[in-house]
Amino acid sequence: MTTAEPLVPPSPHVPLATPGVAAATTDLTKVYGSGDTRVVALDRVGITFREGEFTAIMGPSGCGKSTLMHCAAGLDSPTSGSVRVGTTELSTLNDRQLTRLRRDRIGFVFQAFNLLPTLTALENITLPLTLAGRRPDRRWLDRIVSMVGLAQRLDHRPAQLSGGQQQRVAVARALASRPAIVFGDEPTGNLDSRSGAEVLGFLRDSVREMGQTVVMVTHDPVAAGYADRVVFLSDGRLVDEMARPTPQRVMDLMVRLPGGTPPAAESGAPSRIS
Numbered sequence: 001m002t003t004a005e006p007l008v009p010p011s012p013h014v015p016l017a018t019p020g021v022a023a024a025t026t027d028l029t030k031v032y033g034s035g036d037t038r039v040v041a042l043d044r045v046g047i048t049f050r051e052g053e054f055t056a057i058m059g060p061s062g063c064g065k066s067t068l069m070h071c072a073a074g075l076d077s078p079t080s081g082s083v084r085v086g087t088t089e090l091s092t093l094n095d096r097q098l099t100r101l102r103r104d105r106i107g108f109v110f111q112a113f114n115l116l117p118t119l120t121a122l123e124n125i126t127l128p129l130t131l132a133g134r135r136p137d138r139r140w141l142d143r144i145v146s147m148v149g150l151a152q153r154l155d156h157r158p159a160q161l162s163g164g165q166q167q168r169v170a171v172a173r174a175l176a177s178r179p180a181i182v183f184g185d186e187p188t189g190n191l192d193s194r195s196g197a198e199v200l201g202f203l204r205d206s207v208r209e210m211g212q213t214v215v216m217v218t219h220d221p222v223a224a225g226y227a228d229r230v231v232f233l234s235d236g237r238l239v240d241e242m243a244r245p246t247p248q249r250v251m252d253l254m255v256r257l258p259g260g261t262p263p264a265a266e267s268g269a270p271s272r273i274s
């Protein structure tokens with residue numbers, strides 16, 4: 001990948017990126033509003049997303065999942081604390097550099113497919129590359145398109161595709177630029193269970209077969225079961241983590257979350273999981 005303008009190096013106050021780490025947050029805090037309307041959406045969250053790992057973020061509604069994803073992906077700015085993507089400390093970037101980082105190094109899959117209706121599937125997949133003035137790597141593109149099973153539908157427009165197929169286009173679009181990290185916000189929220197399973201399978205294949213790093217916010221223990229690990233948020237703090245999750249184990253832990261008193265929430269210390 002070539003970028004015309006080098007990204008600003010990390011601040012000397014922030015540790016350099018650790019090898020094998022795709023992105024990390026340190027003491028990440030996000031406060032919305034003030035006075036009576038003040039909400040601490042994230043409270044000193046430290047989390048590491050390792051390269052080639054599929055992480056699911058879970059927790060009760062309003063616990064800060066989307067805020068964490070938005071801050072980690074450079075879509076929202078923290079109130080305090082740091083976010084690094086690779087070696088880049090996001091707070092050192094101006095708006096233009098941040099836009100470039102999102103375009104070149106981060107892939108997104110949202111609940112709404114967000115495809116452009118006038119473009120074909122192929123044009124939608126390559127749009128971020130086209131906007132960046134980059135020529136698609138044909139072999140990479142072929143690999144992605146065949147992985148998500150879209151080879152026969154590349155000249156279809158979104159309205160001619162099912163919801164599941166549209167989300168496959170969105171997954172292929174997210175992977176097309178070989179981003180450092182792909183963020184998914186409830187990527188199967190609009191899909192029936194079969195299409196959802198397919199999309200989750202593709203995300204997992206991208207991790208296993210291509211070494212992609214994927215971070216996904218979900219409410220669904222079955223979806224979380226596709227991940228390599230699940231991190232649990234409660235009231236803006238990281239309270240637990242599970243490796244090699246199964247839907248049943250995730251469900252059991254979720255049931256305990258809101259009622260229980262997680263140790264990290266009691267201690268007053270920053271919540272940190274890596």
Ligand SMILES: Nc1ncnc2c1ncn2[C@@H]1O[C@H](COP(=O)(O)OP(=O)(O)OP(=O)(O)O)[C@@H](O)[C@H]1O
Nearest residue numbers: 032033039040041060061062063064065066067068
């Ligand atoms: N723009 C905003 N202005 C004010 N408060 C906000 C804003 N965005 C989020 N919040 C608040 O921050 C907290 C965390 O919200 P967030 O959307 O991150 O939670 P979530 O875990 O993703 O929720 P859900 O599972 O319901 O989508 C909530 O209390 C929410 O009301």
